[in-house]
Amino acid sequence: MAPHLQTDTHGLQAIQQLALDTFEREALGIARQFLKAHAHPETQAWHHGFLMAVECWGEPVGLAAAHGISKYVNAVLRFRSNGLSFQDPLDAHAGDYATEDEALMISVLHYMRRDKTHHAREAVAALTLGQMDPDIIRAGLSFAGRFSAGAPMQRAPNARPELRVVV
Numbered sequence: 001m002a003p004h005l006q007t008d009t010h011g012l013q014a015i016q017q018l019a020l021d022t023f024e025r026e027a028l029g030i031a032r033q034f035l036k037a038h039a040h041p042e043t044q045a046w047h048h049g050f051l052m053a054v055e056c057w058g059e060p061v062g063l064a065a066a067h068g069i070s071k072y073v074n075a076v077l078r079f080r081s082n083g084l085s086f087q088d089p090l091d092a093h094a095g096d097y098a099t100e101d102e103a104l105m106i107s108v109l110h111y112m113r114r115d116k117t118h119h120a121r122e123a124v125a126a127l128t129l130g131q132m133d134p135d136i137i138r139a140g141l142s143f144a145g146r147f148s149a150g151a152p153m154q155r156a157p158n159a160r161p162e163l164r165v166v167v
Contacts, residue, residue, distance in 0.1 A: 011085075011099065011100055012087075012097035012098065013097060013098050013099075013100065014096065014097060015095070015098050016096075018098065018106065018107065020106060021149065023147065024109065024110055024113070025095070026052075026053075026057075027069055027106065027109065028098065028102060028106045029052060029095065030049045030052050030053050030056075030065070030066055030069050031069050031072075031086075031102070031106070032086050032088075032089035032094065033045045033049030033052060033089050034049050034069065034073040034074075035073060035084060035086040037049070038077055039086075045089070046070065049069070050062075050063065054066075064146065065143075065147060068139075068143035068146060071142070071143070072105075072109070072139040073105075074139075075135040075136045075138070075139040076127065078135065079133045079136055080101075080127075080128075084099075084102075085099040085100065085102075086099055086101060087102065104126050104127040105127060107123040108120060108124050108136070109140055109143060110149075111123055112140050112141055112144035113143075113147060113148055113149040114149045115148075124137060124140070
C-alpha cells in the first residue's frame with residue numbers, strides 16, 4: 001500500500017508540540033513532497049521537494065538536504081510497506097499539524113541531529129513497530145551527520161563553490 005493523504009484532522013498533532021527547529025519544520029514539508037510523489041507519481045511532487053529545499057537553504061545545501069530527505073523517506077517507505085499517513089504539502093494548514101506517521105519520521109531525525117541516542121532509538125522503534133531497520137537508521141544517521149543541529153543552516157542564495165589552492 002502506498003502512502004496516503006490524510007484529509008481529516010483526527011489524530012493530528014500540533015507541530016509546535018514536537019519542539020522542532022526551523023530546519024526540521026522545513027524538512028517535514030519537503031518530506032511530504034516525497035511522500036506525495038510516492039503516493040501519486042503523476043504529480044512529480046519530488047521536483048517540488050527539491051525546489052522547496054533550494055528556496056529554503058540555497059542550492060548547495062538545499063540539493064544535498066533534499067537528497068538526504070529523499071533517501072530517508074525511501075527507506076521508511078520500503079520498510080512501512082503498509083503505507084504512511086501524511087498531510088498534503090499544498091494544504092495551507094498542513095504546516096501547523098502533523099500526522100502520527102509524520103511526527104514519528106521527523107522525531108527520528110530530530111533526536112539523531114542532536115546525538116540523543118536513547119531518544120533516537122525509541123523513536124526508530126516507534127516508527128518501525130519495534131523492528132530496528134538498518135536502512136532507516138543508516139539513512140537517518142547519514143542525514144543527521146550532514147545536517148547536525150549544532151551546525152547552523154545558512155541560506156546562500158547566490159553562493160557558488162570556490163576553489164582555492166592550499167599550500
